[in-house]
Amino acid sequence: xxxxxxxxxxxxxxxxxxxxxxxxxxxxxxxxxxxxxxxxxxxxxxxxxxxxxxxxxxxxxxxxxxxxxxxxxxxxxxxxxxxxxxxxxxxxxxxxxxxxxxxxxxxxxxxxxxxxxxxxxxxxxxxxxxxxxxxxxxxxxxxxxxxxxxxxxxxxxxxxxxxxxxxxxxxxxxxxxxxxxxxxxxxxxxxxxxxxxxxxxxxxxxxxxxxxxxxxxxxxxxxxxxxxxxxxxxxxxxxxxxxxxxxxxxxxxxxxxxxxxxxxxxxxxxxxxxxxxxxxxxxxxxxxxxxxxxxxxxxxxxxxxxxxxxxxxxxxxxxxxxxxxxxxxxxxxxxxxxxxxxxxxxxxxxxxxxxxxxxxxxxxxxxxxxxxxxxxxxxxxxxxxxxxxxxxxxxxxxxxxxxxxxxxxxxxxxxxxxxxxxxxxxxxxxxxxxxxxxxxxxxxxxxxxxxxxxxxxxxxxxxxxxxxxxxxxxxxxxxxxxxxxxxxxxxxxxxxxxx
Amino acid sequence: xxxxxxxxxxxxxxxxxxxxxxxxxxxxxxxxxxxxxxxxxxxxxxxxxxxxxxxxxxxxxxxxxxxxxxxxxxxxxxxxxxxxxxxxxxxxxxxxxxxxxxxxxxxxxxxxxxxxxxxxxxxxxxxxxxxxxxxxxxxxxxxxxxxxxxxxxxxxxxxxxxxxxxxxxxxxxxxxxxxxxxxxxxxxxxxxxxxxxxxxxxxxxxxxxxxxxxxxxxxxxxxxxxxxxxxxxxxxxxxxxxxxxxxxxxxxxxxxxxxxxxxxxxxxxxxxxxxxxxxxxxxxxxxxxxxxxxxxxxxxxxxxxxxxxxxxxxxxxxxxxxxx
Numbered sequence: 001x002x003x004x005x006x007x008x009x010x011x012x013x014x015x016x017x018x019x020x021x022x023x024x025x026x027x028x029x030x031x032x033x034x035x036x037x038x039x040x041x042x043x044x045x046x047x048x049x050x051x052x053x054x055x056x057x058x059x060x061x062x063x064x065x066x067x068x069x070x071x072x073x074x075x076x077x078x079x080x081x082x083x084x085x086x087x088x089x090x091x092x093x094x095x096x097x098x099x100x101x102x103x104x105x106x107x108x109x110x111x112x113x114x115x116x117x118x119x120x121x122x123x124x125x126x127x128x129x130x131x132x133x134x135x136x137x138x139x140x141x142x143x144x145x146x147x148x149x150x151x152x153x154x155x156x157x158x159x160x161x162x163x164x165x166x167x168x169x170x171x172x173x174x175x176x177x178x179x180x181x182x183x184x185x186x187x188x189x190x191x192x193x194x195x196x197x198x199x200x201x202x203x204x205x206x207x208x209x210x211x212x213x214x215x216x217x218x219x220x221x222x223x224x225x226x227x228x229x230x231x232x233x234x235x236x237x238x239x240x241x242x243x244x245x246x247x248x249x250x251x252x253x254x255x256x257x258x259x260x261x262x263x264x265x266x267x268x269x270x271x272x273x274x275x276x277x278x279x280x281x282x283x284x285x286x287x288x289x290x291x292x293x294x295x296x297x298x299x300x301x302x303x304x305x306x307x308x309x310x311x312x313x314x315x316x317x318x319x320x321x322x323x324x325x326x327x328x329x330x331x332x333x334x335x336x337x338x339x340x341x342x343x344x345x346x347x348x349x350x351x352x353x354x355x356x357x358x359x360x361x362x363x364x365x366x367x368x369x370x371x372x373x374x375x376x377x378x379x380x381x382x383x384x385x386x387x388x389x390x391x392x393x394x395x396x397x398x399x400x401x402x403x404x405x406x407x408x409x410x411x412x413x414x415x416x417x418x419x420x421x422x423x424x425x426x427x428x429x430x431x432x433x434x435x436x437x438x439x440x441x442x443x444x445x446x447x448x449x450x451x452x453x454x455x456x457x458x459x460x461x462x463x464x465x466x467x468x469x470x471x472x473x474x475x476x477x478x479x480x481x482x483x484x485x486x487x488x489x490x491x492x493x494x495x496x497x498x499x
Numbered sequence: 500x501x502x503x504x505x506x507x508x509x510x511x512x513x514x515x516x517x518x519x520x521x522x523x524x525x526x527x528x529x530x531x532x533x534x535x536x537x538x539x540x541x542x543x544x545x546x547x548x549x550x551x552x553x554x555x556x557x558x559x560x561x562x563x564x565x566x567x568x569x570x571x572x573x574x575x576x577x578x579x580x581x582x583x584x585x586x587x588x589x590x591x592x593x594x595x596x597x598x599x600x601x602x603x604x605x606x607x608x609x610x611x612x613x614x615x616x617x618x619x620x621x622x623x624x625x626x627x628x629x630x631x632x633x634x635x636x637x638x639x640x641x642x643x644x645x646x647x648x649x650x651x652x653x654x655x656x657x658x659x660x661x662x663x664x665x666x667x668x669x670x671x672x673x674x675x676x677x678x679x680x681x682x683x684x685x686x687x688x689x690x691x692x693x694x695x696x697x698x699x700x701x702x703x704x705x706x707x708x709x710x711x712x713x714x715x716x717x718x719x720x721x722x723x724x725x726x727x728x729x730x731x732x733x734x735x736x737x738x739x740x741x742x743x744x745x746x747x748x749x750x751x752x753x754x755x756x757x758x759x760x761x762x763x764x765x766x767x768x769x770x771x772x773x774x775x776x777x778x779x780x781x782x783x784x785x786x787x788x789x790x791x792x793x794x795x796x797x798x799x800x801x802x803x804x805x806x807x808x809x810x811x812x813x814x815x816x817x818x819x820x821x822x823x
Binding site: 358407 | 688692693694697698700701704705707708709710711712713714715772773
């Protein structure tokens with residue numbers, strides 16, 4: 001661990017004149033796990049994209065094994081043994097595991113593919129990584145965690161010595177995270193260097209040897225993990241003391257604003273019943289695939305219901321499309337911000353007014369009004385962007401989420417459904433969003449929070465519904481809202497007595 | 500010394516997204532080059548002719564811009580020109596003489612264009628057929644219908660006023676050019692300043708996000724094909740009037756390619772989501788000037804296709820660079 005495998009010297013990156021990385025200097029040692037921490041927009045992704053050749057640096061130098069290298073493209077990086085495991089996997093779903101592992105590095109027998117050799121080599125590699133993955137399985141039949149294994153195996157076939165992983169665990173279940181940790185140990189033993197981005201401080205503490213913390217494009221510190229605790233990490237990331245992240249729960253009225261009865265979708269949802277009170281935060285907990293997103297989409301008219309009644313403020317309503325839902329002042333922020341929420345090549349105003357556009361049209365679109373309103377939201381939510389004309393693709397995840405919130409707030413909802421509202425978002429922005437939810441409930445808006453982060457559900461909700469395989473298993477209030485109770489219901493170990 | 504003054508300007512322009520202004524710069528360069536290369540180029544008569552030639556495919560390209568921004572393509576426009584043209588001449592000859600017949604022919608040409616566009620749109624949105632395939636099929640169907648109803652013979656108008664529309668002038672500018680300009684302004688407003696135009700861009704950028712934003716994706720997509728059809732109707736009747744006849748086998752042949760080329764040269768992404776009407780206007784004019792110059796310089800007509808192809812490739816390469 002004494003020879004730096006990579007020496008980063010004075011790396012600067014500017015985007016159209018705006019400096020986003022300020023002279024980063026950092027040594028990375030062979031066989032270590034280096035955690036990179038920072039809020040959204042701190043520059044960690046930018047730095048790693050420079051190392052992996054996706055962006056080119058504005059100035060500075062990189063040495064590998066003591067020799068200057070010029071990384072201009074991802075194929076340069078690949079040649080130097082640097083691989084990035086993206087959050088969205090680059091696997092071909094119609095091919096099987098070994099074909100993907102050897103994609104671009106096919107072993108040949110003269111002109112023909114040597115499938116036997118590729119299969120056995122893949123098998124050996126997967127064995128070494130202690131997975132029971134079958135090299136002949138089709139990618140489309142694999143779980144997210146298994147796909148990640150394939151990506152890692154693919155990187156190893158490319159003889160990568162430096163693996164960069166961007167929030168690898170956000171997509172994994174708890175059990176899969178354990179397997180992933182074991183895999184990282186295996187990789188370390190092989191002498192592979194791992195650079196690891198995560199927002200989960202506990203995980204970083206557990207997994208990494210050293211931690212580099214970035215803030216506003218500056219490298220704040222590099223510490224051995226034994227020298228730093230979680231509070232210090234958070235403080236260094238944010239640059240000030242973090243107060244309590246969850247605001248105190250608000251009192252709510254008993255007035256029912258949304259009543260869902262007998263909601264069913266064949267094969268997905270079974271007899272969902274619940275109500276939502278004015279000013280309340282209702283949490284929906286459960287494992288991935290429990291039917292929480294489907295419930296929200298059915299209420300919003302995005303999925304066809306087989307049965308079910310919905311009442312809004314005591315009135316029975318027919319919601320057959322999302323336009324109907326908007327008409328009844330319902331709002332839904334999807335968990336898939338980029339795929340279903342925002343248009344990445346639209347600027348901030350166009351995204352914010354996409355649903356509420358009609359209120360900006362008097363014959364023609366009133367661009368001035370549109371932009372003025374957008375500026376108000378940018379101020380209100382402290383959205384950080386180079387300019388209001390920035391495309392959403394150039395904003396960090398946290399700022400994108402704020403634009404997404406603005407977009408729905410501009411429809412003036414009474415009922416707001418948030419699906420994984422803080423996925424992939426830094427601590428500080430999380431806190432801002434939590435406090436915003438609180439202030440909404442004070443104004444009489446009712447909020448449903450769907451989240452796979454137990455802490456979030458517990459920290460925010462007045463009441464929690466726990467779902468499992470398309471059914472509501474339990475309803476928790478007050479002191480009953482705790483990790484143990486939720487997990488019991490979510491795992492099917494406990495069921496609510498039906499009235 | 501000039502370079503040292505230019506370079507800060509160039510970096511500033513780079514920030515302004517060079518791909519957006521590339522068509523305009525290309526047009527200016529082309530005009531400068533053309534006026535040096537041929538003394539005839541800048542003569543008013545030549546310019547008028549180029550613009551008139553440009554307006555027929557240009558009008559179609561204006562409609563095509565909406566289709567392409569929404570993420571589709573319409574290959575049937577060329578055949579549709581022939582079919583609408585033949586039908587409008589049949590109508591005018593059927594109704595008889597006088598301006599009344601001309602008005603009937605013009606309005607029914609536009610209506611028929613709209614109808615055929617709507618048929619494309621219905622097949623694509625209701626039948627969920629990819630626009631490339633659906634309009635490839637209707638391209639063949641429309642052409643075949645044209646040949647059948649005309650018995651493959653040239654259709655000649657017997658109305659004495661009909662040729663005045665395509666051949667007339669207002670303030671020394673041909674009517675088709677006026678219509679091209681007015682339509683471009685109207686379409687520009689529709690694309691950039693109406694909710695519909697915004698929705699077209701949204702659908703072409705990410706139809707999933709659009710549908711989750713309460714936009715009627717299929718309806719918007721349908722309307723783009725309707726607009727393309729209406730534009731074809733207008734272009735077809737202007738063309739029929741200009742020649743006072745329609746030749747069913749040749750009319751509108753390869754117009755789809757010219758229209759798509761004009762849109763692409765104008766900077767609209769073939770992948771959808773963004774584009775401009777003024778870009779398409781410039782794209783159409785660039786194509787027109789290139790054709791004109793090849794003629795003026797006495798270059799073999801057989802080489803014109805090659806030059807056009809190279810211009811399209813250059814335009815796409817510039818776009819691709821700009822995207823990165």
